[in-house]
Amino acid sequence: MDAGPRPRVIAVAVQKGGTGKTTLAASLAVAAAQAGERVTVFDADPQGSLSAWAGLRTGPEPMTDRLRPWEFAQFAPLLDQLAEQGRTLAVVDTPGASIGGVAALLRLSDLVLVPIRPSRLDLMAALPTIEVLAGQGMGDRLALVLNQCPPAPSPRTTLYAAQLAGLGVMAEPAILQRVDHQDAIALGRGVTEHAPHGFAAAEVRALWAWIDRRLGPQPRP
Ligand SMILES: Nc1ncnc2c1ncn2[C@@H]1O[C@H](COP(=O)(O)OP(=O)(O)OP(=O)(O)O)[C@@H](O)[C@H]1O
Numbered sequence: 001m002d003a004g005p006r007p008r009v010i011a012v013a014v015q016k017g018g019t020g021k022t023t024l025a026a027s028l029a030v031a032a033a034q035a036g037e038r039v040t041v042f043d044a045d046p047q048g049s050l051s052a053w054a055g056l057r058t059g060p061e062p063m064t065d066r067l068r069p070w071e072f073a074q075f076a077p078l079l080d081q082l083a084e085q086g087r088t089l090a091v092v093d094t095p096g097a098s099i100g101g102v103a104a105l106l107r108l109s110d111l112v113l114v115p116i117r118p119s120r121l122d123l124m125a126a127l128p129t130i131e132v133l134a135g136q137g138m139g140d141r142l143a144l145v146l147n148q149c150p151p152a153p154s155p156r157t158t159l160y161a162a163q164l165a166g167l168g169v170m171a172e173p174a175i176l177q178r179v180d181h182q183d184a185i186a187l188g189r190g191v192t193e194h195a196p197h198g199f200a201a202a203e204v205r206a207l208w209a210w211i212d213r214r215l216g217p218q219p220r221p
């Protein structure tokens with residue numbers, strides 16, 4: 001079978017636990033699938049949170065798969081296989097702790113989305129990830145997103161958005177702290193499936209639209 005175009009690849013990554021990587025990877029994968037992408041979402045975190053979410057799902061899309069640390073080096077041929085299968089987007093959820101080899105996944109990513117909570121400690125904890133990626137010449141593939149923000153309008157969100165804008169491109173919109181995210185994950189859904197008319201769903205759809213524009217069109221084979 002002829003290979004189709006290579007899928008676009010987003011990794012959700014920051015070496016800081018609990019910032020919302022899995023929550024956003026799951027809901028963005030669902031939102032992108034609803035927007036017409038043929039999505040495969042990978043759980044590259046040995047903790048297996050995304051796989052647990054996937055285990056609760058019944059529908060075929062997005063496809064979900066596990067990526068074990070010893071498979072990270074095989075990500076390029078795996079993307080070729082996805083191309084053959086006509087998948088258009090890969091979303092990769094990565095561990096909050098340092099796991100050797102994650103860099104191999106990030107290097108093959110068209111966009112690395114870095115979720116950061118609006119707090120001083122979270123900003124500081126995200127700095128090494130941002131610096132490493134920038135140092136590897138990946139600064140233009142980096143997008144920071146504020147997650148778990150307090151209810152708007154919030155001076156805290158504005159303050160941290162301004163600080164982060166000095167470190168890299170800010171994805172929009174900032175994602176607020178909302179129970180819809182927690183309930184959706186607990187039920188094996190994306191937030192746009194769980195509460196499609198809610199504010200959380202609207203934010204995730206808007207974030208997917210931002211990412212889609214930033215990624216640009218799918219490359220030709
Ligand atoms: N926007 C949000 N609104 C409300 N709760 C959220 C939001 N984003 C994440 N959470 C909650 O924050 C906690 C951490 O989220 P999650 O597990 O997605 O983070 P993570 O970065 O994947 O963590 P880890 O580094 O352990 O893999 C979870 O309880 C999740 O439900």
Ligand SMILES: [Mg+2]
Nearest residue numbers: 021022045049
């Ligand atoms: Mg996680």
